[in-house]
Amino acid sequence: MRLSTKAQYAVRAMVSLHLHGENAPVSLKDIATREEISQTYLEQLFVKLRRRGIVESVRGPGGGYVLGRPASRIRVDEIIESVEESLVPLACMDEDGRCSCDSQCVTHSVWQGLAEKIRGFLASMTLDDLTGEARRKREAVPASEVR
Secondary structure: OOOOHHHHHHHHHHHHHHHHOOOOOEOHHHHHHHHOOOHHHHHHHHHHHHHOOOEEEEOOOOOEEEEOOOHHHOEHHHHHHHHOOOOOOOOOEOOOOOEOOOOOOOOHHHHHHHHHHHHHHHHOOEHHHHHHHHHHHHHHOOHHHOO
């Protein structure tokens, strides 16, 4: 199973936003430059993140984006589900891991279990957890190499 770059970029951008936006909004241009992600692509992702209340936009001079709620209350699975179509491993499954053919499919329990493990793992981590890890990594790297 492979998540799209949408998921990876959204999580990276959210960590960047939290790392650099503690006192003021952060522009998508700054995040794009720091993370080496297209600003246009980030704009598409942030529209979806804003719809879910994960970020809020701030207009005007010095505007940009801020977190929509505390980082400790933003789970990684929420970020990914905001930009991905689904976290289930098969196209025949709905968001809850159910399938119309589950009574006939002998491998359904395997895929349902996988979906539960993936969702549980991603739900166990918050943006605050990832940002803390990013800070620890930054402290271990010489300042000239930090983005």
